[in-house]
Amino acid sequence: MSHVLIVDDSATDRKLAGRLLEKSGAQVRYALHGRDALDQVQHERPDIIVCDLQMPEMNGLELVEAIRADFPAIPVILMTAQGSEQIAAEALRRGAASYVPKAALAHHLAETVERILLAAEADRLHSRLMHSLVEDACTFRVANDPELIGPLVGHIQELLRCLPLQDQAERIRISVAVKHAILMADHHGNLEIPVDLAADDDEFEALVDERRMTEPYADRAVHVRAQISRHEAVFVVSHDGPPIAFDRLPRDVNLRSAEQSWLGGFVLLPAVMDDIQYSPDGCTISLFKKAIVEEPLEFAVDDE
8 A cells, every 4th residue: 555645735635636546545644735744754754745836834846856855765746736837847857756737636646646656666676686787778669559668668767777866766757758758659650649639638548549449550669779878878769650740849838738648748858858859750759868976075174
């Protein structure tokens, strides 16, 4: 059973989020704001934190930074209200694992919590062995089977132990970003769903399901190449379909992703990766992440 700490100054929103997660089998505790959450984490560490973005005392952005500094193994998911998408993107850059618009809690909160918890659990597996890895490169051809994406991302997450990063949370964030890149190639490349499609999440998923069973989409695959060393991780994701018209991506993608969660990858990738390159032919996405090497501590020596 997972232990979730929900942080929100709104009693109504706290109870709604709590009920949704309790239905999925989670054990839930509550905090009124960021400082209250930090006090509780000091005494009993949850598996994951779900917090509102805008709160008194300490807001969600400040809480993300504090948790990452003191408890880096605990992932934080933000709940965002309409109009706060730009701040949510900044929170992703500062270490949040993901975010869910409050308007979509009923559809996506439990699923997002489960996905991040599974990623965190996968990160704990084989840790001692993978920390000994010096370099690795692998290439996958993922057929039209979405169930294969999770295991592939889990494998990449383990390989990321080769790359010196700040903490476990950063490996999770990178692996989630790679998953989004794979889904982008699948949905907008192989399944030819326009990036500027005017559809809500239910309509989008219905179209995905329909095209997976239809030719020529069904015979296409996503190709993933990962090269990871002690210095840098490079992920190259390509697809068999026609070019993706990235130039048609809505300029207000941060705002639209609040109601169209399938656009979230376009917000997450630049927040997590050091560089993103879209090939001129529109068929390849390349992601780059350099090692994060902390500078050695300098100790002052007192003159005697």
